[in-house]
Amino acid sequence: MNPTLFISHGAPNIVLSDLNSKKNIQNISKTLDIPKYIIIVSAHYVTKNLKVINPNANSIMYDFYGFEEELYKVKYEIASNKDLTNNLIEKLRNENIDISIDENRNSFDHGVWSVLSLMYEKLEIPVLQLSIPISYSLSELINLGEKLKIFKEEALFIFSGGITHNLRDMSYNPEMKTYAKEFNEKIKDIIENGDKEKLINIDKDQNFYKNHPSTEHILPLFIAFGNAINKCGKSFNSEILYSNISMESFIFD
Template sequence: MLPSLYISHGSPYLMLMKNETTKFLEELSSKFEKPKFILVISAHWVTNNLKILYKQNPSLIYDFYNFPKELYELTYDAAGSLEMSDKIIELLNSHNIEIEKDMSRNGFDHGVWLPLRFMYPKAEIPVIQLSLPYTNVSDLYNIGNALQGLREDTLIIASGAMTHNLRDISWEEPNEIKRYAKDFRDWMVEKLENGKYRQLLNFSQEAPFVQHNHPTLEHLLPLFIALGSSKSKIGKSLHNVFMYGNQSMDTIIFKE
């Protein structure tokens, strides 16, 4: 059975870098067997209701601004799969979860193709994207739970950021980790690694410095779909690195 992952995808700048995190992402796919499909839930596609990108040949969305020209020249030519999309729709419907086909969205945002360009640079595996519905963490957890059966041949990736306060980035002292970021990251990882999922579902009341780390929650919320897709509810941190003083680059792997 394939794992599910929660990947902190970081800034688009990461695609032009060579560092500890890019090396980690390049080697990440060696830790499990090659999937037949990849299903991604990204922080950068938030919708009122759950949707699935329903295109056989999605394009790329360069959903970032005022970055170097080289970033807008990058490509990732992964195909979709309407057959697999239909299977996912049927599976979710069987769990009484409504989902809409989205045929108007152009393609994959950078929360999808940034990590995949490192993990699977040949782009030979079909990729399907689900939106992140604007709902509570219990509903997201239930969506993940419904997706468990896909893990026989599908790698589930939740793409976001364990901490995400862009207003308080340290460009001048990037190696000095801010206390609020470390405390929140450590609380989340301790609960994940010990299977304390009920406390995780109540993170907004129990975790330290939630507002400091997530002025808005869209980069954390994909985690709960990955958590729900795990049978054991135990996630292990694979990459405890910070960038810019407050950006945790944790990747969490859920496997049985």
């Protein structure tokens, strides 16, 4: 049975850095068996209802601006798979999950390739990317993760987002901002103790919207929690960047 990963992916130029987060993401991959394929959810692919990327997708997108010129020259071979996509759709529909192919999504965003390129220098297995269905409640996202468990024997699940993500309030001050520190510690406690009730109600926390003016970066965590057999995740990276960006990442199972 493959584990479930939640990875705070940070900025795309992590691939050019010497950050501890880069090293820890590289190192976690060394502890894993090679799966038959990968199923990944990224904060940078949000749709109203659940979608899966076009099975013909075989390229990466540079969905960012203002970074080093070198970053726009990064190449990474990655591809989806038609048979695996059709199997995914069939089995999820049998679980009463409405899902369809997104014919217009033909490449992989940086929340996917920046993480995978650190984990796999050469990727030789297919990658299926699911969207974040923004119409789902937090409980429904956890339930979606539960339904996805049927693929864990063959697939490695990676959920790519961020425990905190307030880009407007970043700074180069090395001291972490209180609202980000408190929220990060609360999430870490919830995940390490597998507390579903507290996770479902985390949007009521006074620091939730301070850390997530928009929610797309925290939502993959809910699907990851549902996907885990053992709900108690273990942190494998705890770096803080730009005073309020948590790189906290977890492995479940």
